[in-house]
Amino acid sequence: MKNYKExxxxxxxxxTLVYTFSFIDRQILVILAEPIKKELALSDTQLGLLTGLAFAALYVVLGVPIARLADKGNRKNIIAISLTLWSFMTAISGAASSFHQLLLARIGVGIGEAGGSPPSHSIISDYxxxxxxxxxxAIYSMGIYLGVLLGFVVGGYIAKSYGWRIAFYSLGLPGVFLAILLYYTVKEPRKGQSDLIKTNSKAPTIKEVFKTLFSYKSFIYAALGTGFTAFGQYGINNFFPSYLQRIHGMNLAQAGYILGLVFGVGGGLGVFLGGYISDRIGLKDLRxxxxxxxxxxxxxxxxxxxxxxxxEISWIIGMLFFTTLFSGFYLAPVIGVTHSLVNAKMRAIASSVLFFxxxxxGLGFGPLTIGYISDLLIPKYGDSSLRWAFSIVFVTGSLATILFGWAAKHYKKDLKRFEASIQTN
Structure with missing residues (x-):
């Protein structure tokens, strides 16, 4: 039997546990938004900035160069260092006494998490x-929804019982211990060991990876589809706890418990089914x-x-479960499609480009846009302003639907072109 490290x-x-912690640390601010808003006197626009663009700014910018290091070097070590950094920055978010201090802490979380997913994707493709x-x-991506579940339920309970600052401390620091476990119990695999088509040993430049990816229309359309889908996901997820508290009178713990289960179970099931079903029906037609x-x-x-x-609250919760389930279908198949169009030593960068x-x-502009629209509509609609701000999701969701259809149209042709290019090199 293989050593457990392999x-x-x-x-x-x-x-998957590492990814779970990344979403605990990313989403805990969402469930804590209302008490933080009151104590620090924040607007919905500022909340949208903190839960979206502040995190996303350096997360997306640093993702590509860190992925380049991962494609050239030891991916496991990069993940362990990144996990330690973002866990520490989450913990010190609890010490923030102003909007700007919390903003800097969230930027720090984004810097750390930039080194999480692309190297992990690359390792998974090697196994x-x-x-x-x-x-x-799909299994890996379930970490998103497990993280949301734990962040909402546990974070909401701790915040209600001990305050929002203790919630940051309690959910941030355990990630450091997970980083130590990862470092000592996972072996770095050989790049491309599970590929059917072997590639040369030279690591491509970032420019070469970009040139390869953006030569495929299926990748361009699929990546934009993920962006517009994520716009709605992050916008809804980041403001729905506030929506339930403002409009339906729930307290923080109730909103955290209900949404933790809805987003965690519904989203986790959706992302797993999306990957599992795609692998089954994709055998007959890759599109x-x-x-x-x-x-x-x-x-x-x-x-x-x-x-x-x-x-009607029962209808809201029930249909939100189905919304979350079906909106999670896209992620695993699109990552798989992306990796199928590049060689083994391009995959960390390819994932970082997709996630960029x-x-x-999605994360950069979803929460910020919904928060901004909500602030504009408050004079006319009061607490119901969020309901009308959510309506923008129908525009971005419709765009995503069209883009996924266009990507499917071009995928088989693009895949054949990639396979031909490998065989001639």
Whole structure:
């Protein structure tokens, strides 16, 4: 039996836990938004900045050069160092006494998390062959929703019982111990060890990776589709706790418990099914790796219409579960598609480029735009301003649906072109 350090399921489990902590640390501010807003006298625009663009700015900028280091060197060590940094910056967020101090702490979290996913994606592709990668990425991506669940439920409970500052301390520091475990119990795999087509040993430049990726229309359309999908996801997720507290009178712990389960279970199930189903139906027609996200996007928009225009709390929670489930379908298949279009020593950079687009559009502008629109509408609609601000999701979600359809149209041709280029080099 293989040493546990080289066991693909152990490695995948540990990397999924790392991703879980990244979303605990990323999303904890969301459930703590209302008490922080009151104590620090913040606007919805400032909340949108803190939960979105402040984190995303350096996260997306540093992701590419850090991924370049990962494609050239030891990915496991990069992940361990990054996890230590973002966990520490989350913890010291609890000491912030002003908007600007909290802003700097969130920027620090973004810097740390820039070194998390791209190296992890690259390691996963080395442990799992192409036909099983979407499922592996789906399991890994469940860390998003497990992190949201724990951040909302545990963070909400701690904040209600002991205050929002203690919540930051309690959920930030454990990540340091996970970083130590990762460093000592995971072995760095050989790049490309699970590929069917072997590549040369030379690591490509960032320019070469960009040139390769953006020569494929399927990647361009799919990446933009992820960005506009994430715009709605982050915008909704980051403001829905406030929505329930302001409009439906829930306290912080209630909103955290309900949304933790809805986002955690619904989103986790959706992202797993998206990857698992894609690997199954993709065997018959590769275009279903992108047609699936297209159809799921349509369903999620229909269910979200019920969410924001209903006043019945049971309908709101039930349909929000389905919205979250279907809006999570896209991520694992798109990562799998991206990795199928580049060689093994391009994959960390390829993931960082995909996540640059996803987070620049989605995390950078989703919460900020919804917060800004909400502030503009407060004089007319009061606390209901968030309901109308959420309506912009129908525009971005419709764009994502169209883009996934265009990506599916070009994918088979692009994949054949990539395989031909490998065989001639």
């Amino acid at each position: 066991n693909k399921w152990y490695v995948l489990t540990l990397l 799992f062959p192409p036909k099983k990668r979407a499922t592996a990425f 279903w790796y992108l047609r699936g996200p297209m159809l799921a996007s349509i369903v999620s928009l229909i269910s979200f219409a019920v969410v924001i225009f209903s006043n 687009i996803l987070n620049f559009i």
